[in-house]
Amino acid sequence: MAETASRPERPEPRYGNRPTMKDVAARAGVGLKTVSRVVNGEPGVTPDTERRVQEAIDALGFRRNDSARVLRKGRTASIGLVLEDLADPFYGPLSRAVEEVARAHGALLINGSSAEDPEREQELVLALCARRVDGLVVIPAGDDHRYLEPEIAAGVATVFVDRPAGKIDADVVLSDSFGGARDGVAHLIAHGHRRIGFIGDQPRIHTAIERLRGYRAAMEDAGIPVEEEWMSLGPTDPDRVGQATETMLGGPEPVTAIFAGNNRVTVTVVRVLAGLTRPVALVGFDDIELADLLKPGVTVVAQDAAQLGRTAAERLFRQLDGASDAPERIELPTRLIKRGSGELPPAG
Amino acid sequence: MAETASRPERPEPRYGNRPTMKDVAARAGVGLKTVSRVVNGEPGVTPDTERRVQEAIDALGFRRNDSARVLRKGRTASIGLVLEDLADPFYGPLSRAVEEVARAHGALLINGSSAEDPEREQELVLALCARRVDGLVVIPAGDDHRYLEPEIAAGVATVFVDRPAGKIDADVVLSDSFGGARDGVAHLIAHGHRRIGFIGDQPRIHTAIERLRGYRAAMEDAGIPVEEEWMSLGPTDPDRVGQATETMLGGPEPVTAIFAGNNRVTVTVVRVLAGLTRPVALVGFDDIELADLLKPGVTVVAQDAAQLGRTAAERLFRQLDGASDAPERIELPTRLIKRGSGELPPAG
DNA sequence: CTTGCATCTGACAACGTTGTCCAGGTTCTA
DNA sequence: TAGAACCTGGACAACGTTGTCAGATGCAAG
Numbered sequence A, B: 001m002a003e004t005a006s007r008p009e010r011p012e013p014r015y016g017n018r019p020t021m022k023d024v025a026a027r028a029g030v031g032l033k034t035v036s037r038v039v040n041g042e043p044g045v046t047p048d049t050e051r052r053v054q055e056a057i058d059a060l061g062f063r064r065n066d067s068a069r070v071l072r073k074g075r076t077a078s079i080g081l082v083l084e085d086l087a088d089p090f091y092g093p094l095s096r097a098v099e100e101v102a103r104a105h106g107a108l109l110i111n112g113s114s115a116e117d118p119e120r121e122q123e124l125v126l127a128l129c130a131r132r133v134d135g136l137v138v139i140p141a142g143d144d145h146r147y148l149e150p151e152i153a154a155g156v157a158t159v160f161v162d163r164p165a166g167k168i169d170a171d172v173v174l175s176d177s178f179g180g181a182r183d184g185v186a187h188l189i190a191h192g193h194r195r196i197g198f199i200g201d202q203p204r205i206h207t208a209i210e211r212l213r214g215y216r217a218a219m220e221d222a223g224i225p226v227e228e229e230w231m232s233l234g235p236t237d238p239d240r241v242g243q244a245t246e247t248m249l250g251g252p253e254p255v256t257a258i259f260a261g262n263n264r265v266t267v268t269v270v271r272v273l274a275g276l277t278r279p280v281a282l283v284g285f286d287d288i289e290l291a292d293l294l295k296p297g298v299t300v301v302a303q304d305a306a307q308l309g310r311t312a313a314e315r316l317f318r319q320l321d322g323a324s325d326a327p328e329r330i331e332l333p334t335r336l337i338k339r340g341s342g343e344l345p346p347a348g
Numbered sequence C: 001c002t003t004g005c006a007t008c009t010g011a012c013a014a015c016g017t018t019g020t021c022c023a024g025g026t027t028c029t030a
Numbered sequence D: 001t002a003g004a005a006c007c008t009g010g011a012c013a014a015c016g017t018t019g020t021c022a023g024a025t026g027c028a029a030g
Helices: A021-028 A032-039 A047-060 A066-073 A091-104 A118-130 A146-153 A177-190 A206-221 A238-249 A263-274 A305-320 B021-028 B032-039 B047-060 B066-073 B091-104 B118-130 B146-153 B177-190 B206-221 B238-249 B263-274 B305-320
Strands: A078-083 A108-113 A135-138 A157-161 A171-175 A196-200 A231-233 A257-260 A281-285 A299-302 A329-332 A335-337 B078-083 B108-113 B135-138 B157-161 B171-175 B196-200 B231-233 B257-260 B281-285 B299-302 B329-332 B335-337
Touching (some): A021 A032, A078 A118, A091 B091, A108 B108, A171 A177, A177 A206, A177 A257, A177 A281, A196 A238, A196 A263, A206 A231, A238 A263, A257 A263, B021 B047, B118 B135, B118 B146, B146 B157, B171 B177, B177 B281, B177 B335
Parallel strands (some): A135 A157, A257 A281, B078 B108, B157 B171, B196 B257, B257 B281
Antiparallel strands (some): A299 A335
């Protein structure tokens, strides 16, 4: 009666009131720390006491609150993955690979899609940092990552994948976009093509630039002057890419072959080409499912998304284990897979 | 000198020592709570004070520790997603849809793959509960989810997707596997087939059973007795499925059409059929990319993975917003997409 | 110049866990 | 049988934040 509602109380009537170690301790008739010991498998508890505690845990449905644990211990055993779009088939295996490595290290994976928007990337990354993830694997959308400096200084391990970080020095794992594109285009040239189109992603994106550079290098190596209208960079939605494809294939001097800058582009180009009678050669960057069953099969420059993810995650955990190597740039090779579309001779 | 290491100290020399609100307060020459107010945009702070605090925040690179916040507030603003395999193209869009809804509600997504292993599912789910996620979206691998009872009782919102929960009563969002399969098989029958094979996932999996049931129903509706060797359930790896396909197509009375129980199966069957001269009709459950460009195009019973995820996530947040409807079973319709392979007449 | 009121600020406890340290009890040895 | 060594269990503080409440400050009115 005398003591009323002046004691600071939990803000909301919390959803369910979960039992705490204190509750377990009270029920088992032991001290708080003893419960902690049992829960964490620490030594120094008699079998009999342990049994009593375990019974109380089961009876109450107790589950340790990792938020509190994290607060006390300073490590969250979780890592963040920021990618472009979880729904893109390229990122599925990558994401899965990161997850597997995390799992092997007892960590959970928190992930989010930036939708290729630099602001959203930053927002996500900072939200993850606020959660105090131990480390970050980032497929950057933006080109300025100085906002990460305080985080990295504070000990957040960070590895970039697929594209390098902007304006900061950090680990990065990527595929050899330049070399892959150059090889792919050289392959087309070797099959007699001279008028070759390049359709890629937005020039803001590092891989798009690198692949275009590879295209130019191959053309230059072969002594073929490149026409402006053979190159098209921009969003990879079907409309834009479809239009670009048709433009290149129209006109008085159409291209006889196309190099597609990524999986999304390749799919759309294949669709357009399927509607033509005249054969047009095609090599795409990134492998795509069922590419072997199309007629002709789609020749691609394949990169190993899972390997990218695995490598990045492993490097991340090496950082977390205390390795303090200088930031490194790891480049994985690509592989040309011939399936038919890239071996078509020039028509017309 | 006099005071030595008797004060309880943080266990490890923490990775980076991040500044706390206390540090910011000291630097700005204000009280702790004032910093909290600024950080959270609460009213009652003079512009001048706010500026000083903001400067200190920027100077120190302070970032609020959400772990501590969570501990105090009781909500984590994060939800867990447990699916079978992030790398499976079916789950990418689903996962992305869940993420979008979570984002709209200001929550982060933690996800993990169960690899179709019930134990791993449970392990993951409980780890997520220990993190005190506010809610769970689960694509179940196991068939007994009683282990979730204490969690649900404690207020963890839970929605199952793609397959119902086992032995507990919970919300579930799924596609009409039975109806979809029945329609698909009926479609084959309508095109004159009578000897139709069914290749599906392991019988442990709910959707596999439902689709088989749909197959049987369609056959029965048409008065066609089903032979044992026309049905094959099991793992969906290429070896097993390839073998099953070849078995059905061999022998004296081979099937003239195949119904494939999911996207993985369809892809493998397409590969096998591509190696044959004789045409075999095919309808697959789940749409697959490029299915329209194959010759013939692959007829499928499509389900909308993104819609599944969206619906589930929305239902989850409705639970979190306090709705206490009885657990519901939401079934989304499927759609038959005719592309050629399902319209082939029986050969032989 | 005092009073009253509104506004701003800070001290403090609490969230649930774990590390430290000490008390009490048991077992073994001399 | 006393003392030492050991083992088990528990009290307590601290992690970084936020809600409560009371104190401080400033200003207008009496």
